[in-house]
């Protein structure tokens with residue numbers, strides 16, 4: 001076992017492998033709360049596949065070996081089987097992708113047919129991340145999801161029947177009208193589904209989304225700060241009691257073997273390459289990102305140009321602050337050696353310990369779930 005950032009590396013990890021992310025920018029319809037880039041016009045899928053192949057080629061010298069591949073979006077599960085096969089074939093031709101690594105595909109319940117699942121498994125997909133979001137049909141309707149609870153359950157049965165033993169389920173809490181009792185019922189339902197991994201996000205009104213517009217106009221009211229904190233702590237204590245480790249602000253796993261390897265590369269500031277419109281990349285020193293326009297992405301690659309829209313090189317101080325920001329969002333915490341603890345900061349640390357927000361070990365500061373609630377503020381107290 002390799003010790004990395006205070007967290008034991010999961011079994012089977014290949015040391016030094018980078019992470020590869022493919023942004024699939026297509027959805028069947030847009031959900032009002034979503035800020036991820038996607039279009040509902042599938043006509044461009046064939047051109048997008050060609051463009052991803054060209055973009056991969058542009059990076060074949062800078063990135064070679066990957067031990068995690070994440071097909072996200074957008075809605076990768078809507079891709080026709082032949083198209084997904086073509087993408088996987090292209091990526092495997094250009095790069096070396098460890099077949100025993102973590103290979104995730106994001107899916108929506110309505111897309112899962114036995115035929116597709118069989119095809120994905122044969123293509124090397126070994127982890128599915130399913131956007132269930134709620135186990136209440138009224139809430140699913142509010143979120144304008146295209147599936148019902150019964151369809152989500154059927155999709156999970158199909159995933160298991162197809163032999164996938166690494167399943168993440170996404171859920172959203174903090175919906176209008178939700179209270180501790182209804183969320184507890186949902187949590188009971190979630191635990192009964194026994195996924196290996198769970199991502200539970202608070203519903204937030206991201207700038208520019210229809211939800212944000214409705215919240216601003218007063219049409220929709222979201223829970224206040226106190227209720228949101230209560231949902232967060234309820235989620236954490238309920239799932240911890242059911243054997244799920246709350247290892248990152250929004251993520252839970254049944255043991256370290258099921259920590260999301262790909263996402264941990266973001267949190268641990270490891271190298272990752274993102275292909276597709278709006279995808280972000282980091283090579284250990286520099287980060288860059290593609291623009292949020294499929295049309296521009298296709299045009300740039302048709303001219304053989306990198307579709308990056310912006311790029312930055314972080315100074316050593318920025319890198320240190322970023323490492324603290326990300327570290328305090330995970331159960332690994334941050335190394336005491338990375339903090340210069342003067343008497344004033346030691347006083348702050350003692351106050352955080354007595355408030356139950358931080359645990360100090362001989363080498364690290366570990367945030368508790370209460371600490372996760374203020375994770376974004378913690379680094380500023382130690383800088």
Ligand code: SF4
Pocket residue numbers: 026027028029030031034035036038073074075108131
């Ligand atoms: S939440 Fe998922 S399905 Fe809905 S618009 Fe965003 S990416 Fe598409």
